[in-house]
Amino acid sequence: MLTRLLDRLRGVPPDRPLPQADARHLLGTLMIRVAQADATLRVEELREMDRLLGAMFGLGPVEAARLRAESERLAQTLPATAELGPMLRAALPPAHRADLRAALRRVAEADGDWDPREAQVIEAVSTLLHPRP
Template sequence: MLERLFPRRAPARKPLPQPNAQLALGALLVRVALANKQYLAAEVAQIDKTLAATFGLGPIEAAKLRAECEALERDAPGTPEFTRILREEIAYEDRKTLGHAMWAVAMADGHRDEDEEVQLLAIETALGLSNEDIAAARKNALGQL
């Protein structure tokens, strides 16, 4: 009865942070992992490892950044905004490395998934990677299965 008189209100959401290169990369890594509608522990661990290595973070800081990226990925605009930020802030050679890192997330569970591969191709293309570099990242990732 009290519930009807005093209904609970959903807590107000915190405003989303303005995306920067760290958040954009993390959100794209999460997006790749979620492409097949599964978010496995191996993928989460690979995202944390990638964020830690890319930005010189410790494990706790990388996990906190990933958590923020998960919220951003869930509520933020689409892939083009994230890839635009990365194209503007990160040199081509480093974007190639990010392509390899995204493949590592997609392959973290040890299985190929068409939805993840489609998502990866869209992201790599939007990052401005050449067809040759996209093919090399894919070949490298699939060769490690």
């Protein structure tokens, strides 16, 4: 208890458990990875992610921002995007997979700059969701 109090006084954030890699957080993670593919994460992209996550999952602005922030933390611990195929296919029903590509593209375009590195991530995700036999 004393340690927690001292950490608070020093400004050390409390350890929070990582969220579960469910469909919502995986989608948020993919959005983060697309936005970061060009080595920047712009406020316009963050706003678009919050808007999309809110619309897709019926969340208010605060809940959508929280989901995005949790997804950011999760993105740092999950394997590379190319290795997420089985997790994505298990978590995302086929009906939602078609909308995912469009949502990722909207995140990539949110800052007004279409970067080929963002397009590569979107293509990789599409391939993971729809593997060829």
